[in-house]
Amino acid sequence: MADLLSFRHPIAFSTAVVTLSLALLPTASTCLWGQTETVAAQPEPPTALPPQGPAEESATEEAEAELVLQFPPFELYSSFWINLHQTLIAKAMDRELPKLDCESAMDESSRAAWRSAAEIYGQKKERDYLFGTAETAAKARLALVGPRARLAGVDDIPPDQTSALASVAELYRRCGWPEHDQANRRWIAELEPHVKRHGDEIARRISRLVDRPWRAPVRVDSAVYGGSRGAYTTAFPPHVVISSVDPDYSGLAALEMLFHEGSHTFIELGAVGDAIIAAFDARGVQQPRRFWHAVLFWNSGTITRRVLVENGIEDYVPYARAQQVYRKAGWAPFRDLLDLHWAPVLDGQADLTKTMIKIADLIALERQDAEKKNSE
Numbered sequence: 156m157a158d159l160l161s162f163r164h165p166i167a168f169s170t171a172v173v174t175l176s177l178a179l180l181p182t183a184s185t186c187l188w189g190q191t192e193t194v195a196a197q198p199e200p201p202t203a204l205p206p207q208g209p210a211e212e213s214a215t216e217e218a219e220a221e222l223v224l225q226f227p228p229f230e231l232y233s234s235f236w237i238n239l240h241q242t243l244i245a246k247a248m249d250r251e252l253p254k255l256d257c258e259s260a261m262d263e264s265s266r267a268a269w270r271s272a273a274e275i276y277g278q279k280k281e282r283d284y285l286f287g288t289a290e291t292a293a294k295a296r297l298a299l300v301g302p303r304a305r306l307a308g309v310d311d312i313p314p315d316q317t318s319a320l321a322s323v324a325e326l327y328r329r330c331g332w333p334e335h336d337q338a339n340r341r342w343i344a345e346l347e348p349h350v351k352r353h354g355d356e357i358a359r360r361i362s363r364l365v366d367r368p369w370r371a372p373v374r375v376d377s378a379v380y381g382g383s384r385g386a387y388t389t390a391f392p393p394h395v396v397i398s399s400v401d402p403d404y405s406g407l408a409a410l411e412m413l414f415h416e417g418s419h420t421f422i423e424l425g426a427v428g429d430a431i432i433a434a435f436d437a438r439g440v441q442q443p444r445r446f447w448h449a450v451l452f453w454n455s456g457t458i459t460r461r462v463l464v465e466n467g468i469e470d471y472v473p474y475a476r477a478q479q480v481y482r483k484a485g486w487a488p489f490r491d492l493l494d495l496h497w498a499p500v501l502d503g504q505a506d507l508t509k510t511m512i513k514i515a516d517l518i519a520l521e522r523q524d525a526e527k528k529n530s531e
């Protein structure tokens with residue numbers, strides 16, 4: 156991806172989490188994990204639509220029919236409204252979408268309707284749709300609406316967004332959704348044997364490492380547009396949106412990235428996050444920007460690779476190595492430190508907290524050397 160400057164799949168944290176983090180990390184300023192774009196509070200969304208009579212009940216049933224695969228802690232969906240929402244974000248941000256044969260037959264009034272809807276969506280930035288408080292609540296609500304239900308009057312979705320979605324819903328039903336739904340279901344079907352064979356063990360090892368149970372269910376929406384980085388995750392509620400057509404998220408990489416994204420729903424990455432905060436805090440050293448994310452990439456990639464090797468698949472290269480994420484993000488020194496010092500933690504042969512302190516010391520030393528060189 157051309158815009159892969161640092162990494163994909165960022166995550167939103169709520170102010171509640173930031174507040175908690177600040178309590179744990181007195182030296183922290185305004186960001187969590189060195190992530191300055193931390194967003195405002197996200198209220199817990201409703202877990203079901205309010206009862207509004209038989210029509211709403213059937214809408215909820217229809218929404219449940221969009222559930223394609225359940226594999227704890229994940230529930231994988233191909234949802235009409237979430238896909239239309241993602242498609243409008245893509246159109247508004249001028250992102251490339253898979254070409255559709257039916258588009259060439261589209262008349263001018265249909266094209267104008269799409270342009271108007273995209274213009275409404277274009278009044279906000281992509282980042283707002285992915286991580287904004289109100290926008291996350293709207294997306295969570297949208298996920299509960301049945302594919303044929305009307306959006307009018309559904310709480311939490313702003314009127315202009317409702318009208319943008321409603322104005323092209325019928326057009327999308329005829330051109331776009333059938334192809335997108337097929338792509339999503341194909342992606343899930345290709346992922347299914349991998350999760351069934353390796354998923355339990357990967358889930359168990361990640362949970363053991365972070366010393367937290369999974370926050371189930373983690374809703375996963377496959378969509379033709381998963382954000383400019385291919386996928387994104389919100390922790391409140393646990394919700395992953397992931398591309399069903401990006402080749403970088405196919406095959407066994409889809410398996411790893413499912414668990415990578417899912418790992419973002421562990422608040423503060425559990426024991427690993429605690430160890431990172433404690434280590435840099437103890438040394439009075441500022442955590443390198445997004446160091447935590449390098450650790451997350453390393454953990455999910457290494458655990459996936461190890462499980463695959465144990466199951467006879469020896470040639471899998473973890474996503475961050477295959478896509479050169481460490482190099483592009485300037486994380487190569489962290490990767491080398493993790494390879495050398497963190498690997499024994501996964502084997503249960505080294506203490507997690509002490510090892511992270513050792514890594515923080517080495518990062519601090521490297522930084523001092525660099526500063527010294529710069530001042531000479």
Ligand SMILES: [Zn+2]
Nearest residue numbers: 163164165415
């Ligand atoms: Zn990530």
